[in-house]
Amino acid sequence: MVETTVxxxxxxxxxxxxxxxxxAAIAALGLSVVLGVARLVGKDTLKHAFSxxxxxxxxxxxAMMSGxxxxxxxxxxxxxxxxxxxxxxxxxxxxxxLGLILGPVFKENLSWRTRNPGRKAAYxxxxxxxxxxLLAKSAILFPLYWWGDATQLGWVKVALGIPPMLLSVYLTWxxxxxxxxxxxxxxxxxxxxxxxxxxxEAEEAAKAGKVVEPLLAEWADQVVDGxxxxxxxxxxxxx
Numbered sequence: 001m002v003e004t005t006v007x008x009x010x011x012x013x014x015x016x017x018x019x020x021x022x023x024a025a026i027a028a029l030g031l032s033v034v035l036g037v038a039r040l041v042g043k044d045t046l047k048h049a050f051s052x053x054x055x056x057x058x059x060x061x062x063a064m065m066s067g068x069x070x071x072x073x074x075x076x077x078x079x080x081x082x083x084x085x086x087x088x089x090x091x092x093x094x095x096x097x098l099g100l101i102l103g104p105v106f107k108e109n110l111s112w113r114t115r116n117p118g119r120k121a122a123y124x125x126x127x128x129x130x131x132x133x134l135l136a137k138s139a140i141l142f143p144l145y146w147w148g149d150a151t152q153l154g155w156v157k158v159a160l161g162i163p164p165m166l167l168s169v170y171l172t173w174x175x176x177x178x179x180x181x182x183x184x185x186x187x188x189x190x191x192x193x194x195x196x197x198x199x200x201e202a203e204e205a206a207k208a209g210k211v212v213e214p215l216l217a218e219w220a221d222q223v224v225d226g227x228x229x230x231x232x233x234x235x236x237x238x239x
Contacts, residue, residue, distance in 0.1 A: 001161065001162050001165055001166075002035070003032065003035050003036075003051075003052035004052060004055070004076070004161060005158060005161035005162055006031065006035070007028040007029070007031050007032045007035075007052070007056045008028065008072075008073065008076075008154065008157055008158050008161065009158045010024075010027050010028045010031050011024045011025065011027070011028040011060075011069075011072055011154065012024075012150075012151060012154025012155055012157075012158060014027050014028075015069050015150060015151065015154065016151050016154075021063050021064055021067065021068075021069050021072075022064055024069070024072075025059075025060035025061075025063050025064050025072060026060070028056055028060060028072070029053075029056050029057055029060045032052055032053045032056040032057070033053055035052060035053075036050050036052065036053045055075060055076060055079070058075045059071070059072040059073060059074070059075045059076060060072060062074065062075060068150070069150035069154075070145055070149075070150045070153050072150075072154075073141075073145070073153055073154065073157050074145065076157075077138065077141050077142065077145065077157075080134050080137060080138055080141075081134070081135075081138045081142075083130075083134055084130070084131045084132075084133075084134035084135045084137075084138060085131070086131075087127045087128070087130045087131030087134070088127075088128065088131035088132075088135075090127060091124050091127040091128050091131065094113070094120075095113070096120070096123040096124045096126070096127035096128075097127050097130075098123050098126045098127040098130065098172065099112055099113070099119070099120065099123035099124075099127070102123070102176075103182075106182040107182065107184045107185065107186045107187070108182035108183050108184065108185055109185050111182075111183040111185050112182070112183070115183055116180055116182070116183055118179050118180040119176075119179045119180055119182060121179070122175040122176050122178065122179035123175075123176075125171075125175045126171060126172040126175045126176065129168055129171040129172065129175075130168045130172070133164050133167060133168050134164070134168075136164075137160050137164050140156065140160065141153065141156065141157055141160065144156055
């Protein structure tokens with residue numbers, strides 16, 4: 001949330017004072033790079049470290065090339081709108097996006113679709129919440145982009161950065177807290193693999209037993225025959 005909000009705050013603050021797109025865009029991009037490097041120092045993944053940097057860089061370049069400060073926010077606005085549509089469409093077709101995202105995190109993959117209807121319902125409700133909240137955010141920002149000025153758009157976008165996301169996260173937590181626990185398909189897979197290994201070991205042991213048993217029986221017969229032959233050898237007169 002910090003990485004998506006603070007660079008925009010820096011941009012609109014500097015632009016409000018200086019009215020210079022280049023200075024504001026470079027300052028916002030520089031701050032985004034610093035935040036990305038801080039993530040790398042904290043041994044975060046490269047994806048998480050630079051995902052925010054790429055978004056800010058795209059907006060900064062777009063704003064400088066077009067000469068319109070409002071275009072600094074346009075890529076993020078389009079992304080939010082596209083994400084809202086994705087949440088709603090995937091919920092309608094029975095593959096709620098939040099389930100696709102969180103399924104691997106909770107080690108359940110797609111088991112919630114067919115084996116855990118309570119969790120599917122929770123993921124669907126949460127995806128609808130994310131989609132509608134992002135649509136409401138877009139419904140506020142796009143009219144400002146078309147008819148407002150860059151300063152108005154910037155301050156409103158900053159104000160709508162964290163609260164809608166916190167509301168979405170809270171509703172997701174509410175829905176999932178009331179849902180059945182996830183099915184750990186990874187644990188099931190490991191158990192199945194362990195059972196298969198035990199089965200193979202038992203079969204190999206059985207095969208080995210089938211080979212050894214005739215040998216033992218033959219050896220036992222030889223011992224018995226030898227024991228029977230020994231008294232006869234003793235009774236035979238010596239020359």
